[in-house]
Amino acid sequence: MLAASRGEALGALTLDRPKCMLDVRGEPGLKDEPQHALMGEATGPLLDVLRVAHQLFPEQPAQIAPTLAAALTRLLELLPERAAVIATTGKTGRELFTLNDRPQHLYQVGSMGCAAAMGLGVALNVARPVVVIDGDGAALMKLGNCATIGARAPKNLVHLVLDNGVHDSTGGQRTVSASVDFADVALACGYASGTCVDELAGFASALTDALASDGPHLIHLRIAPGALAKLGRPTIAPPQMARRFQEFLQSN
Numbered sequence: 001m002l003a004a005s006r007g008e009a010l011g012a013l014t015l016d017r018p019k020c021m022l023d024v025r026g027e028p029g030l031k032d033e034p035q036h037a038l039m040g041e042a043t044g045p046l047l048d049v050l051r052v053a054h055q056l057f058p059e060q061p062a063q064i065a066p067t068l069a070a071a072l073t074r075l076l077e078l079l080p081e082r083a084a085v086i087a088t089t090g091k092t093g094r095e096l097f098t099l100n101d102r103p104q105h106l107y108q109v110g111s112m113g114c115a116a117a118m119g120l121g122v123a124l125n126v127a128r129p130v131v132v133i134d135g136d137g138a139a140l141m142k143l144g145n146c147a148t149i150g151a152r153a154p155k156n157l158v159h160l161v162l163d164n165g166v167h168d169s170t171g172g173q174r175t176v177s178a179s180v181d182f183a184d185v186a187l188a189c190g191y192a193s194g195t196c197v198d199e200l201a202g203f204a205s206a207l208t209d210a211l212a213s214d215g216p217h218l219i220h221l222r223i224a225p226g227a228l229a230k231l232g233r234p235t236i237a238p239p240q241m242a243r244r245f246q247e248f249l250q251s252n
């Protein structure tokens with residue numbers, strides 16, 4: 001009886017809980033010390049008995065953090081139709097274009113670091129929500145944008161920094177984003193909020209909150225490097241894209 005009720009209690013405890021990630025000492029199949037072998041074999045079954053949900057720690061970066069495509073897909077699901085979107089140069093704009101090309105998207109080509117400045121200018125001149133999708137390399141290149149955004153404080157601006165830790169578009173050279181807290185930078189510059197998240201559920205809730213309250217808001221999402229295998233390129237030339245975007249901004 002005691003065992004049954006304890007089992008039920010354990011079952012209830014494990015319900016809806018995230019799985020515990022394991023890096024198992026003595027994991028079967030891996031080279032390790034002989035004295036770890038028993039521990040390696042027993043860890044999984046032991047956790048099963050205790051009803052602790054678990055899985056092995058992933059080996060690939062893309063399995064640990066969300067991918068760019070997953071972040072952009074979630075963004076597209078959550079954005080209202082009337083929101084204007086400015087995507088930073090490189091793979092971000094290309095990936096957004098590949099996932100869904102719409103008049104409310106402006107893919108900034110070439111001008112690395114300028115998406116946030118452009119977003120500020122747009123946000124100060126329209127009533128609709130404006131979302132900037134920045135990269136960590138681009139945001140760091142023109143970190144002063146944050147100071148100007150904080151000073152002018154447009155309430156309708158959401159500044160996303162999708163941080164994969166590298167300049168993925170040009171060969172994966174590392175940025176120094178690992179030592180930069182973009183959310184703190186934003187707060188220090190005068191943004192209404194700065195949030196750092198590393199998984200899609202947290203991203204979705206931060207974005208929903210940001211769209212429902214006065215900004216400017218910065219959301220820093222850590223993602224894995226890598227892009228869609230079949231990555232397109234905006235086929236529309238910059239002058240036409242600018243005109244299309246302008247017409248969207250002037251529409252209701």
Ligand SMILES: Cc1ncc(C[n+]2csc(CCOP(=O)(O)OP(=O)(O)O)c2C)c(N)n1
Pocket residue numbers: 088089090091092110111112134135136137138139164166167168169170175
């Ligand atoms: C002023 C300037 N310098 C360099 C480039 C070349 N360039 C284009 S995208 C890019 C990397 C951008 O890095 P990040 O913002 O981290 O985005 P990711 O490539 O990782 O998506 C570079 C160096 C450029 N377009 N403009």
